[in-house]
Amino acid sequence: xxxxxxxxxxxxxxxxxxxxxxxxxxxxxxxxxxxxxxxxxxxxxxxxxxxxxxxxxxxxxxxxxxxxxxxxxxxxxxxxxxxxxxxxxxxxxxxxxxxxxxxxxxxxxxxxxxxxxxxxxxxxxxxxxxxxxxxxxxxxxxxxxxxxxxxxxxxxxxxxxxxxxxxx
Amino acid sequence: xxxxxxxxxxxxxxxxxxxxxxxxxxxxxxxxxxxxxxxxxxxxxxxxxxxxxxxxxxxxxxxxxxxxxxxxxxxxxxxxxxxxxxxxxxxxxxxxxxxxxxxxxxxxxxxxxxxxxxxxxxxxxxxxxxxx
Numbered sequence: 409x410x411x412x413x414x415x416x417x418x419x420x421x422x423x424x425x426x427x428x429x430x431x432x433x434x435x436x437x438x439x440x441x442x443x444x445x446x447x448x449x450x451x452x453x454x455x456x457x458x459x460x461x462x463x464x465x466x467x468x469x470x471x472x473x474x475x476x477x478x479x480x481x482x483x484x485x486x487x488x489x490x491x492x493x494x495x496x497x498x499x500x501x502x503x504x505x506x507x508x509x510x511x512x513x514x515x516x517x518x519x520x521x522x523x524x525x526x527x528x529x530x531x532x533x534x535x536x537x538x539x540x541x542x543x544x545x546x547x548x549x550x551x552x553x554x555x556x557x558x559x560x561x562x563x564x565x566x567x568x569x570x571x572x573x574x575x576x
Numbered sequence: 577x578x579x580x581x582x583x584x585x586x587x588x589x590x591x592x593x594x595x596x597x598x599x600x601x602x603x604x605x606x607x608x609x610x611x612x613x614x615x616x617x618x619x620x621x622x623x624x625x626x627x628x629x630x631x632x633x634x635x636x637x638x639x640x641x642x643x644x645x646x647x648x649x650x651x652x653x654x655x656x657x658x659x660x661x662x663x664x665x666x667x668x669x670x671x672x673x674x675x676x677x678x679x680x681x682x683x684x685x686x687x688x689x690x691x692x693x694x695x696x697x698x699x700x701x702x703x704x705x706x707x708x
Contacts, residue, residue, distance in 0.1 A: 432671060432675075433667070433671065435663075435664045435667045435668070436664070436667055436668040436671040436672070437668075438661070438664045438668075439661065439663075439664030439665035439666070439667055439668035439669075440665075440668040440672070441665075470668070470671075470672060473668075473672050474672050474675060474676045474679065477672060477673070477676045478676055478679070478680050481676075481680055485684065488684075489684035492683065492684045492685075492688075493680070493683050493684050496683045496688060496689060497683060499689065499690070500679070500683060500689055503689070503693075507693055508679075510692075510693055510695075511682060511689045511692040511693050512678055512679075512682065514692040514693070514695070514698060515678070515681070515682040515685070515687075515692055516678075518687070518692075521702075525702075525704070528704065529687070529701055529702060530686045530687065532701050533686065533687055533691065533701060534686070536701070548697070548700060552700075552703060552705055552706060553700050553701050553702075553703055553704075554703075554704065554705065554706045
């Protein structure tokens, strides 16, 4: 009887360890086998995951497995995606679990938008990042983001091009 | 029918003979009876009903295993733990696959993660109203 209660208690305790959104669920942590150390990775994996070389030792097994899965996906990415992936992975790994959870949440929300709105959003971002650094904050403070899609203002006509004043 | 009659006669003879047993023999018989009763096999406490793990990993019921209760309990607990680990491993595979697909998608998206993290800026970008 005592043993049954013990087993029941173990199951209940594990079930009560509710997964936190920002961190992997306990069941996933328990179910993930140990992942290799940096020195045990293949040369190909080390090349792809090079931006994470310093952090690798501090990553838990779930994250290591996740990055190794991404490394396996990497060769099938386009050139643009590969460049973005490598450029962003280090900052991504340095974010806190809560920050990553927030980014994922916002990304999912954006993906629920109608495709036209998503396209508009991306065009605005593209226009915004082409603004000179010193102008960006001012645009944000003084204008609605719609201005990013407005056609550039017509250049003012030069004096010599202006029509001559009427002189009868 | 003959067997019953024979048994009846034996019982009668034994009952009749009881009167001729000496007190010393009677005491020895009583002691022997107590000894026999004390050595009678006690029913074993069973945690689970003969749970066994087959070579394929499934758990089956078995009638008379011939194992001690302790070993059967240990085997049952091991089978339970193994089953739990399999379930957790499957959950881990599913979780990693889902989160990796999501992270790969957002790490290669036009919008970088730091923009997706800046809630105010994101709301400003999403606002489609025009200038007043």
